Amino acid sequence: MAVEEVAxxxxxxxxxxxxxxxxxxxxxxxxxxxxxxxxTDADIQALRQAGxxxxxxxxxxxxxxxxxxxxxxxxxxxxxxxxxxxxxxxxKAFGVTREQLQTSLYxxxx
Amino acid sequence: MSRLRMVSGxxxxxxxxAAPGALEADTTMRHLLVEQLTPRLYSLIGVVVAGCLCCxxxxxxxxxxxDQSFAxxxxxxxxxxxxxxxxxxxxxxxEKGTIAEASVRRRDVDALRVAGFSDKDVLLIxxxxxxxxxxxxxxxxxxxxxxxxx
Numbered sequence: 001m002a003v004e005e006v007a008x009x010x011x012x013x014x015x016x017x018x019x020x021x022x023x024x025x026x027x028x029x030x031x032x033x034x035x036x037x038x039x040t041d042a043d044i045q046a047l048r049q050a051g052x053x054x055x056x057x058x059x060x061x062x063x064x065x066x067x068x069x070x071x072x073x074x075x076x077x078x079x080x081x082x083x084x085x086x087x088x089x090x091x092k093a094f095g096v097t098r099e100q101l102q103t104s105l106y107x108x109x110x
Numbered sequence: 111m112s113r114l115r116m117v118s119g120x121x122x123x124x125x126x127x128a129a130p131g132a133l134e135a136d137t138t139m140r141h142l143l144v145e146q147l148t149p150r151l152y153s154l155i156g157v158v159v160a161g162c163l164c165c166x167x168x169x170x171x172x173x174x175x176x177d178q179s180f181a182x183x184x185x186x187x188x189x190x191x192x193x194x195x196x197x198x199x200x201x202x203x204x205e206k207g208t209i210a211e212a213s214v215r216r217r218d219v220d221a222l223r224v225a226g227f228s229d230k231d232v233l234l235i236x237x238x239x240x241x242x243x244x245x246x247x248x249x250x251x252x253x254x255x256x257x258x259x260x
Contacts, residue, residue: 028251036250037164043251044113054114058129061251069244075211076203076236077219 007092024050029064113253121255122248136245140257143238147231149174152238154184154197155204156256159242161185162208168246171255199225200235207239 001009008016013026024047031039047057073079111118117125126133144152153174160168166185173181183191188201199221206214222232249256 032247032251035164036247039251041113054116055128058114058117058125058252061248062129062132065244065248068247069240072207072211072240072243073236076207076214076239077233078214078216 021050021052025052025060028060032061032064033068111253113251117252117254119254122245122257125248125252125254136257139237139241143234143241147234147238150176151197151200151235153181154188154201155235155238156242156246157181157184158188158201158204159208159239160246161188162205163243163246163250165246165250168249168256171258172242172246174258196225196227199227203235204239207236208243 005017009018009026013030014023018026028039028043028047031043044057047060048054052060111120112125114125114128116128119125122136123133126136153172153176156172156174157169157176160166160172161184166182169181169185170178176184180191184201188205189198193201203214203218203222206218219232222235223229227235245256248254
């Protein structure tokens with residue numbers, strides 16, 4: 001996926017060039033992240049209608065759950081998950097500066 | 111009963127059994143956190159995360175050694191409870207780490223240090239907050255109960 005497209009997905013995935021199945025997956029992921037208590041049978045059914053098997057739906061949940069776990073640890077400790085030189089477009093889409101990404105809250109300031 | 115057809119039980123463990131390796135990873139992490147953080151603090155964090163995510167129906171399972179009424183109160187308004195300063199610092203960090211994680215700053219970590227926590231403790235607390243944010247979302251999404259405290 002091109003950097004510009006990744007930035008578009010981060011900023012507004014609904015307007016990104018994604019197929020219906022990917023959009024169904026991201027709709028579930030968004031609800032899973034922001035309002036998990038509002039997920040109903042209808043949300044699972046929407047994934048099935050998009051062509052996902054129950055095994056794949058579990059994998060989508062685990063993937064979203066894992067990101068909610070690991071990204072949160074990174075936010076809570078102010079650490080980078082991995083050394084990666086994010087392109088400017090990605091930083092802009094997330095609304096962060098390179099300096100913010102490279103500042104750890106966990107270690108004492110140097 | 112889970113929302114997924116191939117899962118027969120009603121617990122997160124039953125769900126994870128359907129994904130190779132997931133149950134083992136979850137169990138190992140959970141036991142490590144409970145053992146190193148204390149069951150009370152582990153459960154307090156879980157109950158407050160459930161409250162922040164509007165999943166109060168899961169509090170009974172998450173409460174561990176906490177009294178049910180105390181746990182319900184913690185999920186609704188932990189600031190009103192008689193907690194130690196250290197516990198309040200942990201729950202403030204938990205709340206921010208759940209509903210506004212991108213706004214956590216050095217001062218939030220420093221508040222834990224001032225409350226007496228070492229950097230290793232901070233790592234355990236952050237990992238526990240993150241773990242509950244994963245586990246409670248999975249439970250809510252697939253209509254299962256989260257794992258017990260230990």
